[in-house]
Amino acid sequence: xxxxxxxxxxxxxxxxxxxxxxxxxxxxxxxxxxxxxxxxxxxxxxxxxxxxxxxxxxxxxxxxxxxxxxxxxxxxxxxxxxxxxxxxxxxxxxxxxxxxxxxxxxxxxxxxxxxxxxxxxxxxxxxxxxxxxxxxxxxxxxxxxxxxxxxxxxxxxxxxxxxxx
Amino acid sequence: xxxxxxxxxxxxxxxxxxxxxxxxxxxxxxxxxxxxxxxxxxxxxxxxxxxxxxxxxxxxxxxxxxxxxxxxxxxxxxxxxxxxxxxxxxxxxxxxxxxxxxxxxxxxxxxxxxxxxxxxxxxxxxxxxxxxxxxxxxxxxxxxxxxxxxxxxxxxxxxxxxxxx
Amino acid sequence: xxxxxxxxxxxxxxxxxxxxxxxxxxxxxxxxxxxxxxxxxxxxxxxxxxxxxxxxxxxxxxxxxxxxxxxxxxxxxxxxxxxxxxxxxxxxxxxxxxxxxxxxxxxxxxxxxxxxxxxxxxxxxxxxxxxxxxxxxxxxxxxxxxxxxxxxxxxxxxxxxxxxx
Amino acid sequence: xxxxxxxxxxxxxxxxxxxxxxxxxxxxxxxxxxxxxxxxxxxxxxxxxxxxxxxxxxxxxxxxxxxxxxxxxxxxxxxxxxxxxxxxxxxxxxxxxxxxxxxxxxxxxxxxxxxxxxxxxxxxxxxxxxxxxxxxxxxxxxxxxxxxxxxxxxxxxxxxxxxxx
Numbered sequence: 001x002x003x004x005x006x007x008x009x010x011x012x013x014x015x016x017x018x019x020x021x022x023x024x025x026x027x028x029x030x031x032x033x034x035x036x037x038x039x040x041x042x043x044x045x046x047x048x049x050x051x052x053x054x055x056x057x058x059x060x061x062x063x064x065x066x067x068x069x070x071x072x073x074x075x076x077x078x079x080x081x082x083x084x085x086x087x088x089x090x091x092x093x094x095x096x097x098x099x100x101x102x103x104x105x106x107x108x109x110x111x112x113x114x115x116x117x118x119x120x121x122x123x124x125x126x127x128x129x130x131x132x133x134x135x136x137x138x139x140x141x142x143x144x145x146x147x148x149x150x151x152x153x154x155x156x157x158x159x160x161x162x163x164x165x
Numbered sequence: 166x167x168x169x170x171x172x173x174x175x176x177x178x179x180x181x182x183x184x185x186x187x188x189x190x191x192x193x194x195x196x197x198x199x200x201x202x203x204x205x206x207x208x209x210x211x212x213x214x215x216x217x218x219x220x221x222x223x224x225x226x227x228x229x230x231x232x233x234x235x236x237x238x239x240x241x242x243x244x245x246x247x248x249x250x251x252x253x254x255x256x257x258x259x260x261x262x263x264x265x266x267x268x269x270x271x272x273x274x275x276x277x278x279x280x281x282x283x284x285x286x287x288x289x290x291x292x293x294x295x296x297x298x299x300x301x302x303x304x305x306x307x308x309x310x311x312x313x314x315x316x317x318x319x320x321x322x323x324x325x326x327x328x329x330x
Numbered sequence: 331x332x333x334x335x336x337x338x339x340x341x342x343x344x345x346x347x348x349x350x351x352x353x354x355x356x357x358x359x360x361x362x363x364x365x366x367x368x369x370x371x372x373x374x375x376x377x378x379x380x381x382x383x384x385x386x387x388x389x390x391x392x393x394x395x396x397x398x399x400x401x402x403x404x405x406x407x408x409x410x411x412x413x414x415x416x417x418x419x420x421x422x423x424x425x426x427x428x429x430x431x432x433x434x435x436x437x438x439x440x441x442x443x444x445x446x447x448x449x450x451x452x453x454x455x456x457x458x459x460x461x462x463x464x465x466x467x468x469x470x471x472x473x474x475x476x477x478x479x480x481x482x483x484x485x486x487x488x489x490x491x492x493x494x495x
Numbered sequence: 496x497x498x499x500x501x502x503x504x505x506x507x508x509x510x511x512x513x514x515x516x517x518x519x520x521x522x523x524x525x526x527x528x529x530x531x532x533x534x535x536x537x538x539x540x541x542x543x544x545x546x547x548x549x550x551x552x553x554x555x556x557x558x559x560x561x562x563x564x565x566x567x568x569x570x571x572x573x574x575x576x577x578x579x580x581x582x583x584x585x586x587x588x589x590x591x592x593x594x595x596x597x598x599x600x601x602x603x604x605x606x607x608x609x610x611x612x613x614x615x616x617x618x619x620x621x622x623x624x625x626x627x628x629x630x631x632x633x634x635x636x637x638x639x640x641x642x643x644x645x646x647x648x649x650x651x652x653x654x655x656x657x658x659x660x
Contacts, residue, residue, distance in 0.1 A: 010542070042538065073577075073581045074577075075614065080574075080578070083574030085574070086568045090570075116611060
């Protein structure tokens with residue numbers, strides 16, 4: 001299963017990226033085959049049809065599972081991530097299995113993924129059978145919420161139950 | 166595949182119910198094995214632990230796929246449906262495949278299922294890989310939106326592409 | 331200023347009610363002139379046009395400010411509260427100033443009021459200039475979040491800044 | 496009353512801008528004192544602390560009322576608008592009266608403003624007492640929805656009822 005992570009943090013090499021890679025590997029048993037760092041695309045995301053952006057879209061389209069990861073800005077996903085999602089047509093990702101992951105400073109924004117990121121992913125065609133995952137920035141590497149989520153997400157995606165790390 | 170429909174319309178034998186049965190059959194190729202008319206449960210839904218409510222929950226839990234259907238009241242699902250969903254514990258439906266269906270008087274509430282019903286279904290444990298389906302009350306039997314949705318929902322649920330009616 | 335609290339907890343005399351009364355008094359400087367305990371209306375809420383329900387609606391309509399309070403069930407407001415809100419027509423409350431209050435067991439549902447309760451109140455015509463307030467059940471009587479919210483809510487409603495309790 | 500419009504359309508001189516200016520003038524009786532075209536800020540929005548962005552923020556902060564306008568992309572506001580909103584701290588706009596306006600191609604996304612734009616505006620401190628306004632791109636200049644909204648929005652903002660155009 002080829003997993004691709006899309007990282008919507010304006011800072012390269014962020015905890016968002018490391019968390020996305022960890023979750024992808026814990027969920028599927030293998031590291032992601034590619035990571036799309038939206039911060040590298042920069043101003044190309046402000047227009048339409050850039051070759052670099054098209055290449056990033058192709059990477060996403062070729063995946064078996066896409067993990068979209070964002071820091072929590074203003075109680076929702078980052079503007080940087082939305083710029084990239086805006087590059088897809090409605091339904092373009094045609095039932096592509098996807099996971100919504102958000103990292104936040106405190107627990108009070110835990111519903112952001114379910115209420116804001118998953119509806120946008122659905123609009124561009126993704127299938128998100130698992131709940132959105134919300135991890136505290138200060139505890140993204142291990143938390144009871146993560147373990148509970150992995151069991152349910154594996155079941156929702158038809159994957160074997162993940163082992164302990 | 167055993168499909169159960171849950172109908173959150175206060176009126177028995179509503180278009181909501183007929184639409185739910187039609188969608189269930191179009192999506193899976195067979196009529197639902199059971200229909201839970203929440204209007205029949207009535208005041209039992211205002212408390213906790215009624216035997217009739219427990220039986221309805223068991224019907225839901227035994228299904229392979231559950232279609233939750235509601236009329237659109239105040240731009241979201243009905244209070245009657247929420248009374249029933251409140252009877253489940255968080256996560257109780259453990260990755261149960263589910264579909265969110267809403268019927269409304271006009272197109273302007275089309276996002277209600279995605280933004281309001283799917284998050285609640287997710288909270289009680291359902292997997293909703295397909296977009297929420299929104300049908301106009303006046304055109305629930307046939308619409309281009311329905312045909313488009315059936316193709317995508319079948320793919321999302323791992324079902325064969327539905328035939329024409 | 332006549333404040334009315336509407337309480338969507340199925341249990342009479344709940345913390346939801348006490349918190350609603352406290353918030354109403356802290357925000358406006360006077361206790362509520364009336365409290366609508368939806369649990370007392372019971373099965374009358376399952377139909378349309380009951381005299382008791384109409385009287386409760388009249389109480390709401392006569393208020394200068396309405397505080398709608400709900401426990402958090404399944405990451406959103408209770409089905410009981412929604413039954414009552416369903417009794418209003420779209421826009422019926424014609425720019426009535428209102429506050430959304432939710433009590434929950436943990437901080438992870440803090441966005442529920444903003445994403446789920448305020449949109450429904452808006453649909454029935456309420457003006458909700460302040461953020462939804464979310465209080466932990468275990469700390470509803472005093473919390474830093476409450477004090478911060480009171481300052482902002484008073485400004486949003488054009489009221490004098492509340493004093494300390 | 497000094498009104499400022501913030502325009503989140505990547506295209507300069509868009510219908511989004513013209514609609515925002517028209518709504519601002521219809522609601523308050525005077526044209527906006529300033530318009531912030533986010534498309535002019537471009538790559539400065541991808542980082543933090545740019546002088547041009549700070550100047551735009553100051554324009555917003557000096558207003559009596561801010562109208563945030565966006566095209567509907569992927570059933571929600573544009574990534575460009577979110578980049579700008581991300582530049583504000585939580586609560587920074589301290590009870591600033593604001594209006595959420597979205598233009599879309601069809602009626603089916605009419606709930607987007609209420610469910611996605613208003614919660615973000617609330618997070619950065621805005622007071623949005625009126626419903627979000629959603630206008631069809633093809634009918635932004637005149638529609639029954641607009642007239643109905645103007646009456647309610649004026650009441651919600653404590654403004655005189657707007658005259659006919």
